[in-house]
Amino acid sequence: MAQTAGAIVEKLPVVAIRDLHKSFGALEVLKGISFTAREGEVISLIGSSGSGKSTLLRCINMLEVPDKGVVAIDGEEIKLRGEAPRRHIGDENQIRRIRSELGMVFQSFNLWAHLTILENVMEAPLIVQKRARPEVEAEARAMLTKVGIGEKADSYPSQLSGGQQQRAAIARALCINPRVMLFDEPTSALDPELEVEVLRVIKILADEGRTMVLVTHDMEFARSVSDRVIFLHQGLIEEEGTPEEVFGATKSARLKQFLNAANHE
């Protein structure tokens, strides 16, 4: 959602990333990336496969530890120790606290198969955030209703369609009251007809003013949902701007090529 023109107060960066580098063996996936996501901003990361967009997203909550560079959430820098390739989490308590406020939605849902949908949504609030069960259960049920699967609370993930599972995963992310929601290609594993129901939920969340970073291959969706779009190419930011700028007045030849290819998919 575009920020209202009347917003005078400079909004705080919720996610700040500076000069991120990451290699897997000899392959350098991220070559120095910086960007910030401000309160309420929706940022889409686009780019061809192998451009490093998923790796970048996974660096935000340190599922991948960058070789170089800084990630800060709400102005708090995530502590890392050591040098690449042995760079690792510096403070387990800090990262757990920060992660407990980042709601991640995975491409392959990754719901816990041994728990019911309701239990999946309640797990992190109860176990990690140590909130009271009655409060968490009420909120979990409300979130499931919000994503349109309230009646599936007592089913197991394996009993749900892919679209329902992904919506349950979104409810799981919502129930931790996240500062930021991270979406890693949330519809790539879904059939086209199931994609729609998930995209609709994400759109609602974007319109609510939630801070979100979204990796997507769906250009139409990126255009409709984002405040800012970042195009990655070979581990670097090739172009970034509002959807109007990036899709309407494309500057980079590579982005033009990429968008052409995406349109002809």
Added chain:
Amino acid sequence: MSEDIAFWLSYLTNGKHLTWYASFQFTIFAAVAGGILAVVFGLIGATLKNSRYLPLRLIGTFYSSIVRGVPDVLFFLFFPLAFEQAVEWIWASQVCTPEMIAAQSAAWPPCKAANWILTTPEYLILASVSLGLVYGAFATNVIHGAMRSVPHGQLEAARAYGMSTGQVLWRVQIRQMWVYALPGLSNVWMLIIKATSLLSLLQIADIVLWADRLGAPNFLPAVGLVHDDWRWRYYLVLFVFYILVTLISEKGFNALMRRAGRGMLNEGHH
């Protein structure tokens, strides 16, 4: 006819037979305690094998690959004796004075005060621990494989939501691995049940020892145990007992499997 019934009734309820019946509790205790310990040692061993730290990984691997190769009979003889003497040795270093050691004529223990006399309950516990250690090595292998079968993405999700390494292990990986581990663990359980027939090696008057005694020709004529070599009849009773245990175990494992498989086994969709 009724005399026959009366004879068998009094024969089968005489004191020695009652002792035999009571000794079934030793077998059942050793199996259950050994089984639980095997799972506990298996969980510890598998966790060590999965550890990020090389020394821990080596301990886990050493345990599962070496102990599996040791014959259970040998371990049964070795472990309780070694444990007993180790305790006595430590104890002796605390209580034995030089005079007491000089007064001791036997080779072991160093002095009489450090003599630990084991009776059936202690032997039973040592036997259960032995079973647990030997079959825990098998369980380690089974559980280790099962833990690796848990989908990686679900562990990653647990980390992404702020769970600690221990919470990921306990709340996701171990909860989910049962469905992969139970078929293998049911095999380990059957091996443990079979191995309970070795209890008599540890001076425990168990079902096998009593069957042997009661079936022997003219064992204790004074109390009416006069007959030919009836051992095969008594062994047959043991066969039936072990078959019943097998059948019950199978039912039990099926129930466990249903419980562990909730949400994880395909059980009709949408």
